[in-house]
Amino acid sequence: MLIAEVSEKFELSQDTLRYYERIGLIPRVNRTNSGIRDYTEEDCRWVEFIKCMRGVGLPVETLIDYVRLFQQGEETLETRKELLIEQHKQLLSRMADMQKVLERLEGKIERYDQIIGGTDRQITGFSPVFSPKVRGNKD
């Protein structure tokens, strides 16, 4: 599979694919006799995996570590597992933060609704829309 197809298939620019390979974010792809990259199915699975992980913000450095460990073989199984567990933990934690923000945004949107909808509400100063604290709750 040529880089053009892989690029199309995973919606990553050719430059990005070459960059990922250069920095070790995906294992080295074999070349044809004339030096052209020829992606195997396995290469594609790596591309997909990396795209997926990068898509939710796992750091490039960490993923490079994972790929390197992978290439070192069986002796790194434990380390790789720990790496994944750590990333899982961090992802959970980020999602918890996002959940909070989600709810906070919902609260704000609701207050905007009230203000825009009802014409009898006084809209002065900072607080009514900015923070629910004026209503006496703790957010």
Next chain:
Amino acid sequence: MLIAEVSEKFELSQDTLRYYERIGLIPRVNRTNSGIRDYTEEDCRWVEFIKCMRGVGLPVETLIDYVRLFQQGEETLETRKELLIEQHKQLLSRMADMQKVLERLEGKIERYDQIIGGTDRQITGFSPVFSPKVRGNKD
């Protein structure tokens, strides 16, 4: 409140606080006669709000827009609400992606457990740990 206290309180560097103000990510803070920033409670609420939103990755540009709209007064209430709704939507979508990755990581970790735990499992090639596809499911 001096910048040192605000910096301490919200765990943002003084440079970051000045930077945020410079680019309009928080409204301009009043100065004392001698030109020193004197943060009000309201300033602090902005700092906290922005820190919280930045913490989950809302883009600086978008938040600058929100602050600017806020300062333009009531006529922007509708626009502000729409901005928040859009961010809420995007946050939800990002969380859905993360949920998928979370599950994918769990699957991988489980497979690592199996491989490391059981000594009778053959560990050759790429697939067993990399992707569940070899087990016949669709991930």
Next chain:
DNA sequence: TTACTCTCTGGAGTTAACTCCAAGTCAAGC
């Protein structure tokens, strides 16, 4: 008065993660 600490501003520097570019190679078509 001198020293010290905190703060100010404008601007330069850094980091992560791409993204673009120039110069060159190769295979295919005319």
Next chain:
DNA sequence: GCTTGACTTGGAGTTAACTCCAGAGAGTAA
């Protein structure tokens, strides 16, 4: 044999979001 188009490499440029720095001013302490 020459052109065309996809590909190669190494390296420079870009973007977002800070982070650092130099030079200067104000307030306090000895």
